[in-house]
Amino acid sequence: MSITPDVQPGGGEYADPILRLSGVSKRFPGVRALEGMRLDLYAGHTTALVGENGAGKSTLVKILTGIYTPDTGTLVVAGKECEIHSPRDAWADGITAIHQEPVMFDDLSVAENIFMGHMPVTRRGLIDWTTLVGRTNELLHRIEADFSAKTPLKRLGVAQKHMVEIARALSHDARIVIMDEPTAALSAREIDDLFRIIADLKSQGRAILFISHKFDEIFRVADRWTCLRDGHHVGEGLISETTEDDLVKLMVGRSIDQVFPKRHVVIGEPVLQVEGLSNATEYADISFTLHRGEILGFYGLVGAGRSEAMQGLMGISPPTQGTIRINAKRAAIFAPADAIDAGIAYVPEDRQIQGAVTPLGIRENMSLASLGKIAGKGGFVDTHKELARTRDLGAKLAVKAAHWDQKLMELSGGNQQKVVIAKWLATKPQILILDEPTKGIDIGSKAAVHAIMADLAAEGLGIILISSELPEVMGMSDRVVVMAEGRIARVFDRAGATPEKIVSIATGGSA
Amino acid sequence: MTSIVTRRELVLAAIIVAMALLIGLRTPVFLTLNNILFVVTDTSVLIMMALAQMTVILTRGIDLSVAANLALTGMLVALLSHAHPGLPIPIIMLVAMAIGGGLGLVNGLLVAGLGIPPIVVTLGTMSIYRGAIFVVAGGAWLTSKDMTDAFLAFPKAEFAGLSSLTLVAAAVTIGFFVLMTLTRTGRNLYAVGGNPVAARYCGVSLPKLQVLVYTLTGTISGLAGYLWVARFGIAYADIAAGYELTVIASCVIGGVSIAGGIGSVPGTVLGALFLGVVANALPLINVSPFWQMAISGAVILAAVIVNTRSEWRPRKLILREARRAAAGGQK
Amino acid sequence: MSASEPMADLPLPHSPAPEAPPPQSGPNQPTSNQSARYTVLDRKPFRLVDLLLAWETILVLLLVAVIGINTWISPYFLDVFNLSDATSNFSEKAIVALAMALLILVGEIDLSVAAIIALSSLIMGLASVAGVGTFGLIVIGLSVGAFAGAFNGYLVTAIGLPSIVVTIGTMSLFRGIAQVVLGDQAITKYPEGLQTLGQTTLLAVPPLPNSFYIFVVLAVVAGLVLHRTTAGRRLYAIGNNPVAARFSGIRVERIRFTLFVLSGLASGLAAVLLTGRIGSTRPNIALGWELEVVTMVVLGGVSISGGSGTIPGVVLAVFVLGLTTFGMSLVNVPGIVINVLLGLLLISAIAVPLVVRGILRGLGR
Amino acid sequence: MAADKIRIAMVAKALGNGFFDACRDGGLEAAKELGNVELIYTGPTTTTAEAQIQVIDALVAQKVDAIVISANDTNALVPATKKALSRGIKVISFDSGIAPEGRIMHLNPSNNQLIGQKCVQMMAKTLKNEGEVAILSATAQATNQNIWIEEMKKEWAKPDYAKMTLVATVYGDDVADKSYRETQALIKAHPNLKGIIAPTSVGIVAAAKAVVDAGLVGKVYVTGLGLPSEMKGAVLAGATDTFAIWNPIDLGYSATMIAAALVAGTATGKAGTSVKAGRMGEIKIGDNNDAAMADPFTFDKSNIEKFAKIF
């Protein structure tokens, strides 16, 4: 169903793309990230770039912003051929980006964060602090931010930091604004704000490249789409003329029948009973029960304290009060090792920092939480056992890699996530806690993760799913716990839950 | 740019003052103006070297070759002045800075160009520079008899009651303050140290800055080399042996984070002064010479612990405050 | 995916890629090797370049070069007795280097090792003067080392100070204590047994010093632990990502602490051997060894920021450094000039593979 | 390398020290005179025993015929030199000695007692037996320094010096800047300080420089052991009235001569015997197989210029 790229989409105003990238290839040692890729962006339009994890989207962004230099390829901006060798070149050509990785300097002020790399200077070459602060405050006002230019960045919350990233992209007054998964850590309200800003930019005639794994967003905000697979251009077209299923087929190469393959499972005995769990600052009086075969969803706004509560349960930051019972027996958990012994597994939220040891291989990562199980006599690693287990888990989770010793940093986000989940499955847990397990991973992998969850639940595991994505929580859970301000605000049955009620409770309402 | 001095620096300043007062109780001569000026003079070289080292540590690097650079440059300019007794001192100082800068540039190129870890590069050049002194001087020591009077006179000169060393250190300090707070380069240094990936995305080039900071550190070490040799009237392979650790200790006591991205000019100056006070007080308060090393070790540890603690607040509280700020802002 | 069986034995269909995409039409479809996408090899495919550019290979080449050059410049080099003597000058440092390698591997460093040697030697001396026998002295030397290491470990793990800072401080503190106690005196009264340990050899030919045999045994143990056991895995995990290691149930702080104790213990052992070898304790014993030890570890290919490195690499580096020093001193090159050579060796050993890789990458394009 | 040459290694405490460089010159003179001697001048970079042991091991491996050494540590070198002795290498110490079991004989530059007395006498003469005096030593473990300080204290106990008091002993570690700073501190801590005795060639120069820099020439006098070439400035500036040293060239010369004689078998080094040492004449070997050379020689304004050109 792909549209030949030379067919001009829509009316005359599209006539010439403001940016035309063609024949772009980029290789990394052992990986072809991009191969003959092309991309057109049009003034006043938003183009969505879709593709699986590792398809090469961010690589493309980094080429456009001068962080990587492509091996081959040409770039034409506004009819002029240009070469981009550094972010400065990109700015000069009117290209700016919000990158997938946070671009944050915690020890500097908001103003410096926004203008890093292009701070205004006086004639003597010294930084012009007056102009800097003035322009920052203007930008902050424009995006309706609630903090000021001189605030140190480390005092801001997660969402506020994202506003700073957006302000930085706007600070260049660019013709082309690229956003690489800008919504991954934003709440619904902030996403609305972002979309308002995008609409604003469009009306000013700027071209926007929007990358996201969330189709609802793509269909809300984009006018056009371009699809990538394994570094190749596999199609492009108008959003109005396509469907979600078409896009999925193009990017994954097959259709996904079910993103939320929740199965009916007989709920068993309580496996985990938590009572009155509190710590001094983040969460208080957390009480709930998890049964075998059950998927218990935890919903809340970012900052509701879900992660911290689970990390307390895991012994990462032991709680000050409360009891934990596993199979009706009290468990003493003071460190993650205790929790693992008790049968709890926790797939953390921040994959890069808390989950994966990216310079190590798949095999070693998978063994990390269950080294005792592959230890032979005298603590020696039983490599045969280990390799067999790696193959099994790898196949079960359909990990895509060249070999089992491949370093995690060479894998795409989705595959890294699968390895981290495999690491925890290797501990043979009774309780599996998944903290935002599908954040930033593509639809195919997401469906795979959901399928794994459903299978595991059917096998009798108790699963806790923390997610800030409402459809995911509602689609996968038997019951939904809603947290707000560090406390459990309400627990919904699958039957009684509606999106409106859940959101209202999560935002502090009392519906 | 936030406030000029932080809480941590105030604590350190308070510690220094308290320490000086205590020493003064035992040995009143310590608190005389003359002695205070002497301590500052004696610490001047350390202040300069620590400030330069700070810029390197900010980029997540470290320069262990500074003392060797100081010694080599000192020897070279002493030899130069010996061979050409007519050279004016400003020229000697410029040559010292050029030689030191050149040696620093070698470090910078190895670190930035080849991506070898700074500690490895400078561990290597440290040995090389030290050995080079032995080679260029044929193993000989140069003493004041080999140096001209003009060469020896500068560090002793006084202007308006302040020693030339103090004035040089003051100028260097002001220079660094301007560099770190008022120029793009200075802010870029914080950026690359705080988050190298993000800095790259902002068009801040780490390699360029690395070349710059190692060259800068080398230049200051070179200048210090002349000052040191001229002040003590001696040059040989082992002068300022182990001084690199004192320089690094000054930075750390002054609140420069070994992990990069954090550190300030006032803090580093205070860190150097702290060590300067300790070094000058110990021989003076008549403690047994055998105790000096143990005491300075203990004092360094204590200062670092207190200093870390003064900054230390439970992580959780930071989050709560942030959250409160966020919540407050949303209404 | 099968869901019917229990987790206990992980039912795993070795089905090749259920997701393998069906062939697609259209001009833009990449059609090549689609079905191979999900075949995962067990091991990284062998590549000669990897082997040739491996750190250990470079060190082996260096070692061969060093031996060749030394044989060429001095007729006294290839002599069993001389080589055996030479090992006694680096075996104690090499023992400390093994522990240091593990510490650097987890991203820490201990600059106080030489000072710990001085402190251990001092306390052994005091005990010896008080009449303690050889065995007692060994126990005391090791325990003092372990305690000093524990002190470092406590400051790093419990108070959370960076180890480079802590050990710069304890470096002065430990040696300072030795100086406080000894002042201008030396302790020279050591029992026969301790001197025998430090000065004699197990076998007549080759007459290698006992310290060398101890080093070899410890190197084998360290190599096995690091590369073959689960404990070694933990160290690599901590060195590469301490947070993820902690989240995975690894007791990061405890292991770090243990490694500091181990580093102290190795220094204590070095103190026992060194004291026995020279039969005398003064506050400046082992002065400056910390940098030599760090150089051994770094030349051995252990990444200074943690997470990578091997024991065979460190052992090779020990020999490269030790034999270079010995060969040069056979032709009476002054020590400080030898240091120039070692400095060049350190930098070029790290630079050359980087440059070669860069060139290869350039060619490959 | 000619096989029939006698190879004698002279090992300094540390390379680069002017004193030992002068000893080497003496050794070379002896080698030239004897004709069949090759002198290897070597030493460690740091003044530690371990570093010196490494040097000795390398010399043993080269199978030199004799080692002449100034020890960084009396006892620590014994195992290493014993090994050398057991392989037929003649080991003697000079300047700073090795314990008797580790060497054939020891050549003292001068008589320790004389050196101690000399230092105190020079100071007393300058100060007219009155005032506060401090000692600036090298490292706290330097053998010869400690012996000399001991001897100084014995001399000091005499009633003549009752009004001349010893107020402190500090250590400059033979490091120029530490010695300088220690001197500065002495001056400040003891406002009535009149004199500093530094029985070390590094310390005395630094101390004199500190006195000059503090503007205390004429108020504080520095004396001790130093090299004329290095002390010329201090004497001319007036910071030092007199100082002493034995002749390092003669010392190196004699040590080399003795070593050559031992190798040739013309001497045994036993107590009670004597050795012929070229232009230095016959050197008697006393108890403990020790021998001593001439008295220290005193330098002042009148002769400094002349000797500064020599060593």
Ligand SMILES: Nc1ncnc2c1ncn2[C@@H]1O[C@H](COP(=O)(O)OP(=O)(O)OP(=O)(O)O)[C@@H](O)[C@H]1O
């Ligand atoms: N610096 C690098 N070195 C080696 N390989 C890299 C590098 N950066 C990216 N890759 C590889 O290039 C491919 C494309 O990665 P890229 O980050 O562009 O994917 P993506 O489409 O942005 O994925 P995601 O949706 O997970 O963000 C992947 O296989 C990745 O592993």
Ligand SMILES: Nc1ncnc2c1ncn2[C@@H]1O[C@H](COP(=O)(O)OP(=O)(O)OP(=O)(O)O)[C@@H](O)[C@H]1O
């Ligand atoms: N001010 C801040 N400074 C540093 N990190 C922060 C700050 N605020 C939040 N974070 C981090 O961002 C992440 C998410 O924020 P937060 O902790 O507020 O949410 P949470 O407690 O994990 O709640 P939930 O999981 O319900 O979203 C956490 O990992 C937290 O540590």
Ligand SMILES: [Mg+2]
């Ligand atoms: Mg991406």
Ligand SMILES: [Mg+2]
């Ligand atoms: Mg969270």
